[in-house]
Each structure stands twice: as structure tokens, then as C-alpha cells.
Amino acid sequence: MRLDKFLCKSTELTRAAATECIELGTVSVNDQVITEARFQVHENNSVVWKGERLVARPSRYIMLHKPLNTLSSNVDGDYPSLFHCIDIDRAEDLHIVGRLDADTSGLVLLTDDGRWSFEIIRPEKQCPKTYRVTLRDPIDDNVAVKFLAGVQLQNESQLTAPAQLNIVTKTEVLLTITEGRYHQVKRMFAAVGNRVNGLHREQIGSLKLDVELGLWRYLTPKEVADFL
């Protein structure tokens, strides 16, 4: 992890203050003064600041049931940020792993572990995400086959990757996709002439949403490890 990040995770310093301390030469790693914020430190390195060896706080991994009309962003905009739901110290150190649109509810993961979130969102991983979709029009019988073959989204050169469609009722379906393109689910249904009226993410990988609307919980070590 970067030295400035390590300082943030082991003290009450903000990122900017941590960078300043490092650049002023007040931080040493394995007895050597380091003045570059991006210097990489490893778990067993001895990082000393103000004469004290620092120990990083453990990373946090959270599932949140995102309400409708909240933003997947750290700041408020047209709607309040979903961070209003996370009432813990230093919530601002967390980042969102795979955003949802303001008008989409459901499972959102948050963490302060950049390597873990990258493991989930990197395209080669093809991490499946399952959405419960409410449609404007009754679903055509051939849509499951089309989604399995891949559809052409507007302004994109590549077909979508194979996606699994399970029909619940004529206007309610479960769609599992392994990509994370912009507004992907809405655009996939637009590509087959339908429209999404309601969207809710139920599952990421093997992790199913199991907290009530607006609430959150920490993931268990096994749930964290399952993504790696």
C-alpha cells in the first residue's frame, strides 16, 4: 500500500496531511526517511512517525442496501449520497465497489481496501451481478436467447458478454451480467425494444443482499475471501 494511505490507516491524519508529513521528511520506513507519498510499504515494514511505530487499522468491508434516490458518490448532488446510510468513523475513507444509478436500489459494497475492490471490478474477473428488473412491456420469449448471444448497445463497438435471463413474470425478470458498462441493464433492455421501470441489485458474486433497506453490515472474513 502507498505510504500516504498507510499513514491515514494508522493515524487520524487526512490524506493531504499525511502527504505533507511525508514530504517534510518526518516518516521513516525500515529506518530510512521516505519523502515520497506513493512509496510502497508492506505489512511487515516498520513505519515510524513522531517516534512511534505505526500499525494500520484493519481494512473494512461493508454491504449496504442502497435506497432509491441516493447517489453512488461521496458527495450530495441532485440526491443525497448513500454515505448518509453509513454511520461509522472515517466513512469518508471508504469507496464504492461498482456504482448503482440513483434510481436503482440494492446491494452496494464499500471498502477502504483498493486491492480487494479492484479484484471485484476488473473486467477479466467477470464477476457476476444479478439484478431484479421490472419492465414496462411484457418480456418477449426470444430475449433470453438474445442476451445469451450478446446484444449491441448504442455507441458501443462490442456486443455485450453472455448474460443469463430468468423470467419471474411477464414484467419481472432476473438478469445476471458479468460486465459493468454504463447503465448496462437499462441499455440492454432498450436494445431489445423494452424499458426498465425498476432496478434492484440482489447479488454480487456469491454474496446475496441480506440487510434491510438503508441498513448495512460488515462482511465476514469468508465473504471477503470469496471474492479473491
Ligand code: URA
Ligand atoms: N445497470 C443499470 O442500468 N443501472 C445500474 O444502476 C446498474 C446496472
